[in-house]
Amino acid sequence: MTTLTTERVPATTGRTSALRIRILRDPLFGILVLLVVVAVVMALTEPAFATSGNLTNIINSMMTVSFLAVGMTVVLIAGGLDLSVGSVMGLSAGVVASCLNNGVPLAVAFLAALAVGAGIGLVNGLLITKLGIPDFIATLAMLGLAGGFLLYWTAGVPILGYMTDAYYYIGGLRQIVGPITVPMLLIVVVGVAVSVFLRRTTYGVKFYAVGSSATGAMNAGIRVDRIKIAAYVISGLLAAVAGMHIAGRTTTVPPLIGNGYEISAIAAAVIGGASLSGGRGRVIGALVGALTLTLTRNIINLTGVESSWQAVVTGLVLVLAVLANQAWSGIARSIGAPRR
Numbered sequence: 001m002t003t004l005t006t007e008r009v010p011a012t013t014g015r016t017s018a019l020r021i022r023i024l025r026d027p028l029f030g031i032l033v034l035l036v037v038v039a040v041v042m043a044l045t046e047p048a049f050a051t052s053g054n055l056t057n058i059i060n061s062m063m064t065v066s067f068l069a070v071g072m073t074v075v076l077i078a079g080g081l082d083l084s085v086g087s088v089m090g091l092s093a094g095v096v097a098s099c100l101n102n103g104v105p106l107a108v109a110f111l112a113a114l115a116v117g118a119g120i121g122l123v124n125g126l127l128i129t130k131l132g133i134p135d136f137i138a139t140l141a142m143l144g145l146a147g148g149f150l151l152y153w154t155a156g157v158p159i160l161g162y163m164t165d166a167y168y169y170i171g172g173l174r175q176i177v178g179p180i181t182v183p184m185l186l187i188v189v190v191g192v193a194v195s196v197f198l199r200r201t202t203y204g205v206k207f208y209a210v211g212s213s214a215t216g217a218m219n220a221g222i223r224v225d226r227i228k229i230a231a232y233v234i235s236g237l238l239a240a241v242a243g244m245h246i247a248g249r250t251t252t253v254p255p256l257i258g259n260g261y262e263i264s265a266i267a268a269a270v271i272g273g274a275s276l277s278g279g280r281g282r283v284i285g286a287l288v289g290a291l292t293l294t295l296t297r298n299i300i301n302l303t304g305v306e307s308s309w310q311a312v313v314t315g316l317v318l319v320l321a322v323l324a325n326q327a328w329s330g331i332a333r334s335i336g337a338p339r340r
Contacts, residue, residue, distance in 0.1 A: 028273060028288055034320070035292060038299070046302050054298070056179045060172045062287075062294035063183040064089075064246045068261060069268035069286035070194055071238030076269055077198065078231035079211035079278030080128065083139040083262050085239040087146035088120050090258025092243030094150050097253045100162035106170075113240045120146060121236020125229030143262065151255045159253040171248020183245050187287070190238070195283040207231060211278030267318045268293055292317065 043050040068085050075082045092113040099109035120142060127138040168174045172181040198204040209217040210227045218224050242261075247253050270276065271292050272285025296317045300310055 028282075028285055031271065031288055031292065035288075035295065038295070042299060042302070046299075048302055049299070052179070054302075058291075058294055058298050059179075059184060060181060060249070061298070062290045063172060063187055064242045064249070065261070065264050065268055065293060066187050066287055066290040067190065067238045067242035067245065068265035069272070069290045070190060070283055071235035072265040072269045073272065073274045073281040073283060073286040074194065074198070074207065075231045075235045076274040076276065076278065077211045077281040078207045078228055079214060080135045080228060080231055081139065081266075081276070082121075082124065082232060082235045083136065084120065084124060084142035084146060085235060085242075085265050086258035086261035086263075087143045087150070088117055088236055088239040088258070089243040089246065089261055090253070090256070091120075091146045091150045092117050092240035093247035093253045093257055094153060094159060094243075096244055096247050097159040097162040098153075100164065100167070101159065106164060106166055110244055113244055114237060117236040117238075117240025117243070118233050119236070121233040121239075122229065124236070125232035128232070129225040129228050147256075147258060150258075154253075154255045156255050158255065160251075162253075163248070163251050167248045171245060171251070173249060173251075183249075186241070186245075190241070191283045191287060194234070198283070208279055211275075211280070213279075264293055264314075267314065271318060 039049075048054055068089065072082060072085060095113045095116050096109045099112055100106065104112070124135075124139055124142055127133045127142075128135050163171075169176060170182050172183040175181050176185075196204075198207060206217065206222050206227050207230075209220065209222060210224050214224050217227075243258075246257065250257070268289030269281060269286050271289035272282065272287070274281030274285060293314060296314060297310060300313055305313065
């Protein structure tokens with residue numbers, strides 16, 4: 001008698017294969033491949049690029065945009081758009097600097113900045129949900145109000161002389177262990193906290209539901225207004241954190257310090273896979289997007305490209321990153337990888 005045996009595929013092999021397919025299907029993979037290729041080319045053609053000092057500078061420089069991009073991603077997931085983050089960041093930086101110049105303890109100055117950020121986020125959310133003002137218009141108006149108030153408050157003169165020993169560490173100008181700085185640790189804590197909130201909590205998952213279909217979410221009993229208000233409050237809080245960071249990193253607060261950062265935040269979120277139509281986005285994607293923009297600007301500086309071309313190059317990088325995202329998604333579908 002012949003005994004038939006069935007060879008069993010080890011469970012670990014199946015899990016490894018599934019993990020490989022998920023990685024290949026991830027749209028971020030295409031952007032990461034693009035970043036690696038660019039980094040290798042730069043390391044071979046520009047010796048200064050691969051130095052430890054430059055790489056540390058890249059990481060430290062991306063922190064401000066990272067905080068803004070995480071907050072922007074939360075808003076985009078919920079189906080909104082926040083154009084006020086740059087001005088909120090600048091106003092929060094001004095609050096911290098002014099408080100410190102008036103003898104306010106550092107912790108209290110930070111709490112005041114967070115209150116300003118959360119308050120503006122709350123106003124944005126109420127204007128959009130209770131008065132029915134489109135998010136583009138409401139946050140654009142807030143961009144002008146917050147930025148104009150900082151300009152009026154400072155009379156066009158930069159705020160100086162507020163730095164303390166502790167603030168040099170918090171701003172990332174001094175390391176705590178090796179190349180590690182406080183902002184590096186803070187973005188890890190913020191990133192993990194927001195990611196767990198969005199992905200692992202019932203309340204966080206509602207952000208995706210509202211962004212995917214506000215009507216469907218309302219029919220399912222979700223308080224859409226509350227979700228949207230919460231998204232703008234989170235965005236305002238993280239804009240304030242970005243303001244606290246940039247004030248410590250630059251050691252001065254010019255009246256126009258926040259100009260243009262809203263574009264960088266949106267670009268980083270979109271590069272990272274967030275959808276302008278809502279319902280899609282990840283924190284890790286926002287961080288990859290921030291790294292992409294910062295790396296681009298670093299390359300511009302190292303290669304001697306005129307600063308006037310920075311916006312042009314950044315726009316091209318945004319287009320290339322989105323195309324890389326789409327191209328890799330097409331490749332992944334062709335190999336039969338399941339959709340994430």
